[in-house]
Amino acid sequence: MSQTKREILNKALACFMSKGVEHTTIADIRKASGISVGSIYHHFGNKDGIVVALFLTGMQDHAMQQENALAQCGSAEEGVKTIVRCYIDWICEHPDWARFVFRYRSFVENSSLGEQNDTHKRAHFKRLKSWFTPHIDSGAIQRLPFEVYHSLIIGPAQDFALRWLAGKTRGELGDYRELYAEAAWLAIKT
């Protein structure tokens, strides 16, 4: 990716996080980045294009970290707990990205550019599935419809994270890392 594109994305993220997507204008991004309106449109097509590009960057970064961590895990228990820990760690380390991703997820999913996201997501899920299958077959994990595992493992941490990112919790997300890791394992172990 070119230097220019990166610069646009960086400054756009800063604008989006401080004023919200709907209240930042292309002129704001032009001012912040010093890059002309024409150039911005050349690279991203329209404002939604910038949002989607930022979203995909964030999601892919997290997916990669998660898959790398999972590859190190031998047991089902370690794997499941690792997914939760990795999720929480990513949010704690990149709170701005996380806020962005949560806030504009449905925007991206409902946008015409959202198919790219679907494609990546499906590929990611497929890889997760192939990690899980042996542990289900071995009896370490309950056999459930595949589509519910994600919700049982990530759901609780995700709900709390959303409130934590909004500054609406007393405790720190990081302090509940093990609580949510344990809860995930309890929910799906046999």
Added chain:
Amino acid sequence: MSQTKREILNKALACFMSKGVEHTTIADIRKASGISVGSIYHHFGNKDGIVVALFLTGMQDHAMQQENALAQCGSAEEGVKTIVRCYIDWICEHPDWARFVFRYRSFVENSSLGEQNDTHKRAHFKRLKSWFTPHIDSGAIQRLPFEVYHSLIIGPAQDFALRWLAGKTRGELGDYRELYAEAAWLAIKT
């Protein structure tokens, strides 16, 4: 609430759900409802005002159903499971409202009109807390930081519901009603 306001909200919801908030214009709502631009602004101040009003209507409807159902429950187990069932039932019965609420939650929370929502939410949580406290004191439910209960109880169902509403699941949300009710109880019982 006046007939006019209701009519605006109804037609606005239809527009928002079919084109998304960002792509429906005030002119669209005027055409759909037959009510003039001036009148729309008189009642809601601006476009965000319509979004927030719709959001609050949806949330309050669900909160009320939940509290009514909870009031009927004697045991901790029934109470916790009722919360989950009630949540899933509401989504299945009002999928459009649910889509709207999920999609624009962070929009409302980050808007200047979002304080109204906070106020209602706090009051609702307070009432939930007073229902729960005796069951924690009696030892039926694990003693945990209060702020994590919500995530453990609702988190999984919420995550799945979001995908179901987007048409991205094989199974029906309603078919997993008991699965998520059981999971919630398992997560917080002693």
Added chain:
DNA sequence: GCAAATATAGAATACAATTCTAGAACATAA
């Protein structure tokens, strides 16, 4: 029946996304 407040209407305004036109930088091949 008369103010005052509230509600409706649609035209006028202002602001912001997007498109357009022109030219600069860059690559590639003769």
Added chain:
DNA sequence: TTATGTTCTAGAATTGTATTCTATATTTGC
């Protein structure tokens, strides 16, 4: 090296849409 096409940058012009404004109607309280 020059010719030629492609990608990139620039900012002005256009277009679409939220919001405001002014005027008129309707309802409410006295």
